[in-house]
Amino acid sequence: xxxxxxxxxxxxxxxxxxxxxxxxxxxxxxxxxxxxxxxxxxxxxxxxxxxxxxxxxxxxxxxxxxxxxxxxxxxxxxxxxxxxxxxxxxxxxxxxxxxxxxxxxxxxxxxxxxxxxxxxxxxxxxxxxxxxxxxxxxxxxxxxxxxxxxxxxxxxxxxxxxxxxxxxxxxxxxxxxxxxxxxxxxxxxxxxxxxxxxxxxxxxxxxxxxxxxxxxxxxxxxxxxxxxxxxxxxxxxxxxxxxxxxxxxxxxxxxxxxxxxxxxxxxxxxxxxxxxxxxxxxxxxxxxxxxxxxxxxxxxxxxxxxxxxxxxxxxxxxxxxxxxxxxxxxxxxxxxxxxxxxxxxxxxxxxxxxxxxxxxxxxxxxxxxxxxxxxxxxxxxxxxxxxxxxxxxxxxxxxxxxxxxxxxxxxxxxxxxxxxxxxxxxxxxxxxxxxxxxxxxxxxxxxxxxxxxxxxxxxxxxxxxxxxxxxxxxxxxxxxxxxxxxxxxxxxxxxxxxxxxxxxxxxxxxxxxxxxxxxxxxxxxxxxxxxxxxxxxxxxxxxxxxx
Numbered sequence: 297x298x299x300x301x302x303x304x305x306x307x308x309x310x311x312x313x314x315x316x317x318x319x320x321x322x323x324x325x326x327x328x329x330x331x332x333x334x335x336x337x338x339x340x341x342x343x344x345x346x347x348x349x350x351x352x353x354x355x356x357x358x359x360x361x362x363x364x365x366x367x368x369x370x371x372x373x374x375x376x377x378x379x380x381x382x383x384x385x386x387x388x389x390x391x392x393x394x395x396x397x398x399x400x401x402x403x404x405x406x407x408x409x410x411x412x413x414x415x416x417x418x419x420x421x422x423x424x425x426x427x428x429x430x431x432x433x434x435x436x437x438x439x440x441x442x443x444x445x446x447x448x449x450x451x452x453x454x455x456x457x458x459x460x461x462x463x464x465x466x467x468x469x470x471x472x473x474x475x476x477x478x479x480x481x482x483x484x485x486x487x488x489x490x491x492x493x494x495x496x497x498x499x500x501x502x503x504x505x506x507x508x509x510x511x512x513x514x515x516x517x518x519x520x521x522x523x524x525x526x527x528x529x530x531x532x533x534x535x536x537x538x539x540x541x542x543x544x545x546x547x548x549x550x551x552x553x554x555x556x557x558x559x560x561x562x563x564x565x566x567x568x569x570x571x572x573x574x575x576x577x578x579x580x581x582x583x584x585x586x587x588x589x590x591x592x593x594x595x596x597x598x599x600x601x602x603x604x605x606x607x608x609x610x611x612x613x614x615x616x617x618x619x620x621x622x623x624x625x626x627x628x629x630x631x632x633x634x635x636x637x638x639x640x641x642x643x644x645x646x647x648x649x650x651x652x653x654x655x656x657x658x659x660x661x662x663x664x665x666x667x668x669x670x671x672x673x674x675x676x677x678x679x680x681x682x683x684x685x686x687x688x689x690x691x692x693x694x695x696x697x698x699x700x701x702x703x704x705x706x707x708x709x710x711x712x713x714x715x716x717x718x719x720x721x722x723x724x725x726x727x728x729x730x731x732x733x734x735x736x737x738x739x740x741x742x743x744x745x746x747x748x749x750x751x752x753x754x755x756x757x758x759x760x761x762x763x764x765x766x767x768x769x770x771x772x773x774x775x776x777x778x779x780x781x782x783x784x785x786x787x788x789x790x791x792x793x794x795x796x797x798x799x800x801x802x803x804x805x806x807x808x809x810x811x812x813x814x815x816x817x818x819x820x821x822x823x824x825x826x827x828x829x830x831x832x833x834x835x836x837x838x839x840x841x842x843x
Contacts, residue, residue, distance in 0.1 A: 305473060305474065305475060305476035305499070305500075306476040306499055306500045306503040306504070307382075307471075307473070307474070307476060307499045307503070308378060308381045308382060308480055308499050308502055308503070308539065309378065309381070309382035309471040310503075311378075311503070311506065311539055311542040311543055312338075312341070312342050312345060312378045312382065312471075312542055313342065313471065314542065314543065314545075315338040315341075315342070315541075315542040315543075315545055316338050316339045316341070316342035316343075318545060319338050319519055319545025319546075320337055320338055320339030321337050321338075321339070322337060322338050322519065322545055322546065322547045323335060323336070323337060323522075323547040323548075324336055324337065324338065324341055324371055324374065324547065324548045324550070325547070325548070325549045325550065325567050326369075326370040326371040326372075326549075326550040326552065327370070327550065327551055327552035327554070327559075327563060328370060328552060329368065329370075329414050329415055329416050329438075329439070329552060329553060330415075330439070330443055334370070334371055336371065338542065338545070341371065341374065341375065341378075342378075343467045344375050344462060344467075345375050345378045345379040345382065346379075346467045346468070346469040346471075347462045347465040347466065347467045347469070348375050348376065348379035348461070348462060348465070349379045349382060349383045349469045349471075350465040350466055350467075350468075350469050351461040351462060351464070351465040352379060352380065352383060352385065352410070353383070353469075354461075354465070355409075355410055355433075355434055355456075356409070356433075357380075357383070357385050357409060357410060358383075358384075358385070359383070359384035359385060359474070359478075360384065360385065360386065360479070361385045361386065361409045361410075362385070362386045362388045362406045362407050362408045362409060362482060363376060363380040363385055363386065363387055363388060363408065363409070363410050363412065364388045364389075364390055364403055364406065364408035364410065364411040364412065364432070365387065365388065365389050365390060365411075365412045365413070365529075365530070366390050366392045366399075366411065366412070366413040366414065366417045366420065366421070366530075367389075367412060367413065367414045367438055367529070367530070368414055368416075368528065368529070368550075368551075368552045368553045369525055369528060369529050369534065369550040369551055369552060370414075370438075370550045370552055371550065372412075372438040372458055373412075373438070373529050373550075374529075374538055374548070374550070376412055377481075377529065377533075377538055381480035381481060381499065381502075382471050383469075383471075383472065384472065384474050384478055386479050386480065386481060386482050386496075387480070387481045387482070388406050388408055388481070388482040388483075389481070389482075389483055389529060389530040389533065390402055390403065390484070390530060391484070391486065391528075391530045391531065391821050391822065392417055392420060392530065393821035393822070394486065394492070394821045395821075396420060396423050396424050398491070398492055399420070399424055400424040400427040400428055401491060401492070402484050402492055402494075403424070403428045403431060403432060404427075404428055404430075404431050405494065405700075405701065406482055406484075406494060406700070407431060408428075408431060408432055409431075409432065409433055409434075410432065410433065410434045410435075410436060411428075411432045411434070411435050411436070412435075412436045412438055412458070413435060413436070413437060413438060414437075414438050414439075414553075415437055415438070415439050415443055415444075415445050416553060418437075418445040418447055421435060421447060421449075422447060422448065425449050425450055425453065426450055429450040429451075429452065429453055432453060433452065433453060433454065434453065434454040434455075434456055435447070435449060435453060435454070435455055435456070436456045436457070436458050436461065437455070437456070437457055437458060438458045439457065439458060439459065440457070440458075440459040441457050441459065441460055444457050476498070476499045476500040476503075477498050477499070477500050478498060478499055479496050479497070479498055480497050480498055480499045480501075480502050481496075481497045481502065481533060482494050482495070482496050482497070482700060483495050483497070483530075483532050483533060483629055484629075484700075485629050485630075486820050486821050486822050486824075493699040493700070494699055494700030494701065495532075495629050495630050495696050495699065495700065496696075496700045497533075497632060497694075500693070501632055501693060501694040502533075502536075502539055502632070502694075503539070504665060504693050504694055505536050505539075505632040505634065505694040506536055506539040506540045506543050507543070508634075508663040508664055508665050508666075508694075509535075509536050509540050509634050509663070510540045510543055510544055511663070511664070513637060513639040513661075514625075514634065514637040514639070514663060515536075515537070515540055515571075515573075515600065515634075515637075517537075517540050517541055517543075517544040517546045517571065518544055518546060519544055519545035519546060520546075520570075521541075521544070521546040521547070521570045521571050522546065522547045522548075522549055522567060522568055522569050522570050522571075522595075523537060523541050523546050523547065523548055523549065523569070523570070523571045523572070523573075524548075524549040524550075524551060524560075524563070524564060524567070524569045524571070524572040524573075525537040525538070525548070525550070525551075525572070525573050525574075526551060526555055526560065526572055526573060526574030526575075526578050527573050527574045527575065527602075527603070531603075531822055532627070532628070532629045532632070532633040533632070533633070534573075535573055535600075535602065535625075535627070535633055535634060536632065536633070536634060537573060546571075549563065549564075549567045549569050551563055555574075555578055555581075556581060556585075557581045557582045557583075557584060557585025557586070558585055558589070560572075560578070560582050560585075561582065561585055561586065561589075561591055561593065564593055564595070564596055565591075565593065565594050565595070568594075568595045569593075569595060569596055570595055570596060570597050570598070571596070571597065571598050571600065572596060572598075572599055572600065573599075573600035573601070573602075574599075574600075574601065574603075575601065575602065575603035575604060575822075575823050575824075576601055576603070576604055576605070576606045576607060576610060577604075577762075577819075577823050578823075579599060579601060579606075579610050579614070579622070580607070580610065580761070580762075583610065583613055583614065584761075586617075586618065587617075592618060593618060593620060596620055597620070598620065598621055598623055599614060599620055599621070599622045599623065600622075600623050600625055601622055601623070601624060601625070602624070602625040602626060602627060602633075602634075603822065603823065603824065604824050604825070605659075605730060605748045605751075605752065606622060606624055606657070607751075607752050607755045607756070608653070608657055608752055608756065609755055609756050610622055611624075611653065611656050611657065612653065621656075622656070623637070623638055623639075623656075624637075624638040624656065624657070624658065624659055624660055625637045625638065625659070625660060626659035626660060626728070626730060628716060630695060630696040630707070630714060630716075631666075631690060631692075631694065631695050631696075631714075631716075632694040632695070634663060635662065635663065635666055635668070635690055635695075636659050636660040636661055636662050636663065636668070636728050637660045637661070637663060638655070638656060638658055638659060638660030638661070638727070639660065639661070640652075640655065641661070641725050641726075643725050644725070655727065657729070657752075658723075658727045658728065658729040659720075659728050659729055659730050660727060660728065661725070661726045661727055661728065662690075662726065662728070665692050665693055665694070666690060666691070666692035666694075666695065667690070667691055667692060668688060668689065668690045668722070668728065669688075669689050669713070669722075670684070670685065670686040670687065670688055670689070670720055670721070670722055671686050671687050671689060672686045672687075673686075673687075675709075680722040680723060680724055680726065681721075681723070681724065682721050682722070682723030682724065682727075682729075683721065684721065685719055685720060685721040685731050685744070686719065686720070687715060687716075687717075687718075687719060687734060688715075688716045688718040688719065688720040688728070688730075689709075689713040689714060689715055689716065690713070690714055690716055691708070691711070691712045691713050691714060695708075695714050696714065697712075697714075717733055717734050717735070718730050718732070718733055718734065719731050719732045719733065719734050719737050719744075719746075730748065731744075731746040731748060731749070732744075732746050732747050732748055733827075735827070736748075736766070736767070736827050737767070738765070738766075738767040738775050738776070738777050739767065739774060739775050740770070740773045740774065740775050740776055740777070740805070741773045741774065741805075742774075743805075745777055745806050747764075747765040747766070747767070747777065749802065749806075750763075750765045750777055750779060750798075750802070750806065750808065751763045751764060751765050751779075753797050753798055753801055753802070754779060754781055754794055754797065756797060757781070757789065757793065757794055757797055759783050759784050759787035759788070759789050759793075760781045760782065760783060760784070760789055760794065761782050761783065761784045762781070762782040762817055762825075763779060763780065763781045763782070764779075764780045764817050764825045764827065764830055765777050765778065765779050765780075765808065766778050766780075766827055766830045766831050766834060766835065767831070767835070768809075768834055768835055768836070768837045768838045768839075769835055769836055769838060769839050770809075770838045770839070770842075771838070771839060771842055771843075776808075776809045776838055777806070777807075777808040777809065778808060778809065778810055778812070778834055778837055778838070779794070779808035779810070779811045779812070780811075780812045780813075780814050780817060780830065780834070781794055781811060781812070781813055781814070782813075782814060782815065782816060782817055783813060789813050790813075791810070791811035791812075791813070794811050795807065795808070795811060809838065810837070810838075812834075817830070818830065
């Protein structure tokens with residue numbers, strides 16, 4: 297017997313309608329590429345989204361068509377976020393930091409019919425246009441007529457102005473109703489171990505993720521919040537913040553392209569930001585600016601971090617010096633992206649200050665609706681004792697079952713479990729802690745060493761701005777840790793001073809055999825350390841030295 301409840305499909309347009317109807321005066325503030333601040337409300341945004349849907353129809357876009365974006369966090373990008381899936385098309389966000397060859401591959405693999413781009417990417421569009429001419433039929437520059445660039449495009453590929461399209465369209469569009477399992481958005485992984493792979497979200501998965509992410513023990517956004525997503529909208533949907541903000545009616549503050557410490561501090565204070573989210577490298581830059589300038593964040597109540605392990609220094613500094621908690625989350629493109637969030641449980645109430653700090657370093661507990669486990673090399677589940685560590689698996693309604701273009705179910709095992717590629721522990725209270733990526737863990741003499749633990753200790757050095765540990769091949773121990781550190785500008789760092797930090801914190805056999813001081817470290821398109829490039833350069837360092 298079925299229940300007698302109304303059957304209303306979960307749709308992204310419902311989020312936008314809710315924000316416009318019930319939180320219509322809450323703001324969306326954007327720092328534009330042109331340099332000014334654009335300001336309007338959720339109500340005005342919904343009307344412009346309907347205009348954009350009409351414009352997309354005029355460009356021949358229909359259900360299932362892919363609409364690509366090369367854009368920063370801003371109001372025009374937000375409108376594409378809602379207009380394309382609202383008409384049952386697919387919003388395909390593209391990471392502009394990828395190599396142009398990868399971007400062209402992604403556009404063609406996705407089959408983007410139209411490409412929306414900021415004017416800051418004019419050169420990039422010109423470079424890839426000949427390679428996507430058989431796929432993309434129009435490029436829409438996200439600006440007004442006064443700032444339209446000169447951009448030669450191949451024959452048959454139109455160059456259009458975003459504001460002209462909006463101004464020439466009516467807002468009489470009615471958001472249609474369709475199956476909630478309809479595809480809504482497409483995001484590609486950064487492709488560090490091969491070609492980027494596409495993850496295709498649905499309306500249902502997006503709304504379920506937004507509901508779970510907005511729970512009190514997760515993002516917990518409120519209508520009175522002013523949220524600044526530093527994490528780019530092209531990086532797994534800005535961790536779902538554009539959807540969670542609409543659901544709660546929170547105001548959005550969009551930072552555009554400038555994510556340096558001074559720019560963020562000015563915007564946060566000027567726009568009275570209360571919650572912000574981004575990767576640790578951004579927060580390190582902001583912390584250095586605050587310390588150097590003597591400024592503070594007047595209204596920020598929480599900093600959410602994810603994307604990579606958060607150095608203990610960040611959590612301690614923001615909490616102790618500025619009274620702002622740094623909250624750890626974990627996820628990945630394939631998980632929409634949030635899988636866990638670090639919030640305490642009743643069992644943690646008796647923890648002392650040191651215990652609370654150690655707890656904050658963990659990636660947190662699973663969101664309702666998902667499940668996780670850790671397994672050994674034989675796929676046997678390991679105990680939740682906080683000691684055993686193994687490969688992390690996850691499953692749930694906002695976890696991918698297969699990559700775009702591959703058969704459904706091809707990315708999971710027979711039980712529906714997705715292998716994350718992370719190595720983790722889970723303690724008796726269900727708090728998960730990433731100890732490494734499976735490809736980054738160091739196997740020395742049959743024992744495992746966590747590169748993340750060694751890196752976090754290294755960056756606690758007062759003159760170290762960044763650190764990376766890789767597994768370098770060794771003639772006796774198979775692999776040994778090699779540590780590379782980047783000093784702060786104008787500072788001098790000695791290997792001995794870094795090595796002294798490890799005293800009493802790790803087993804002696806964990807200590808890096810060598811510490812190299814380098815000028816810079818390579819990063820991926822999403823700001824993570826590019827361990828593949830480091831391994832390519834340094835993996836034979838010990839073999840060469842000891843031969």
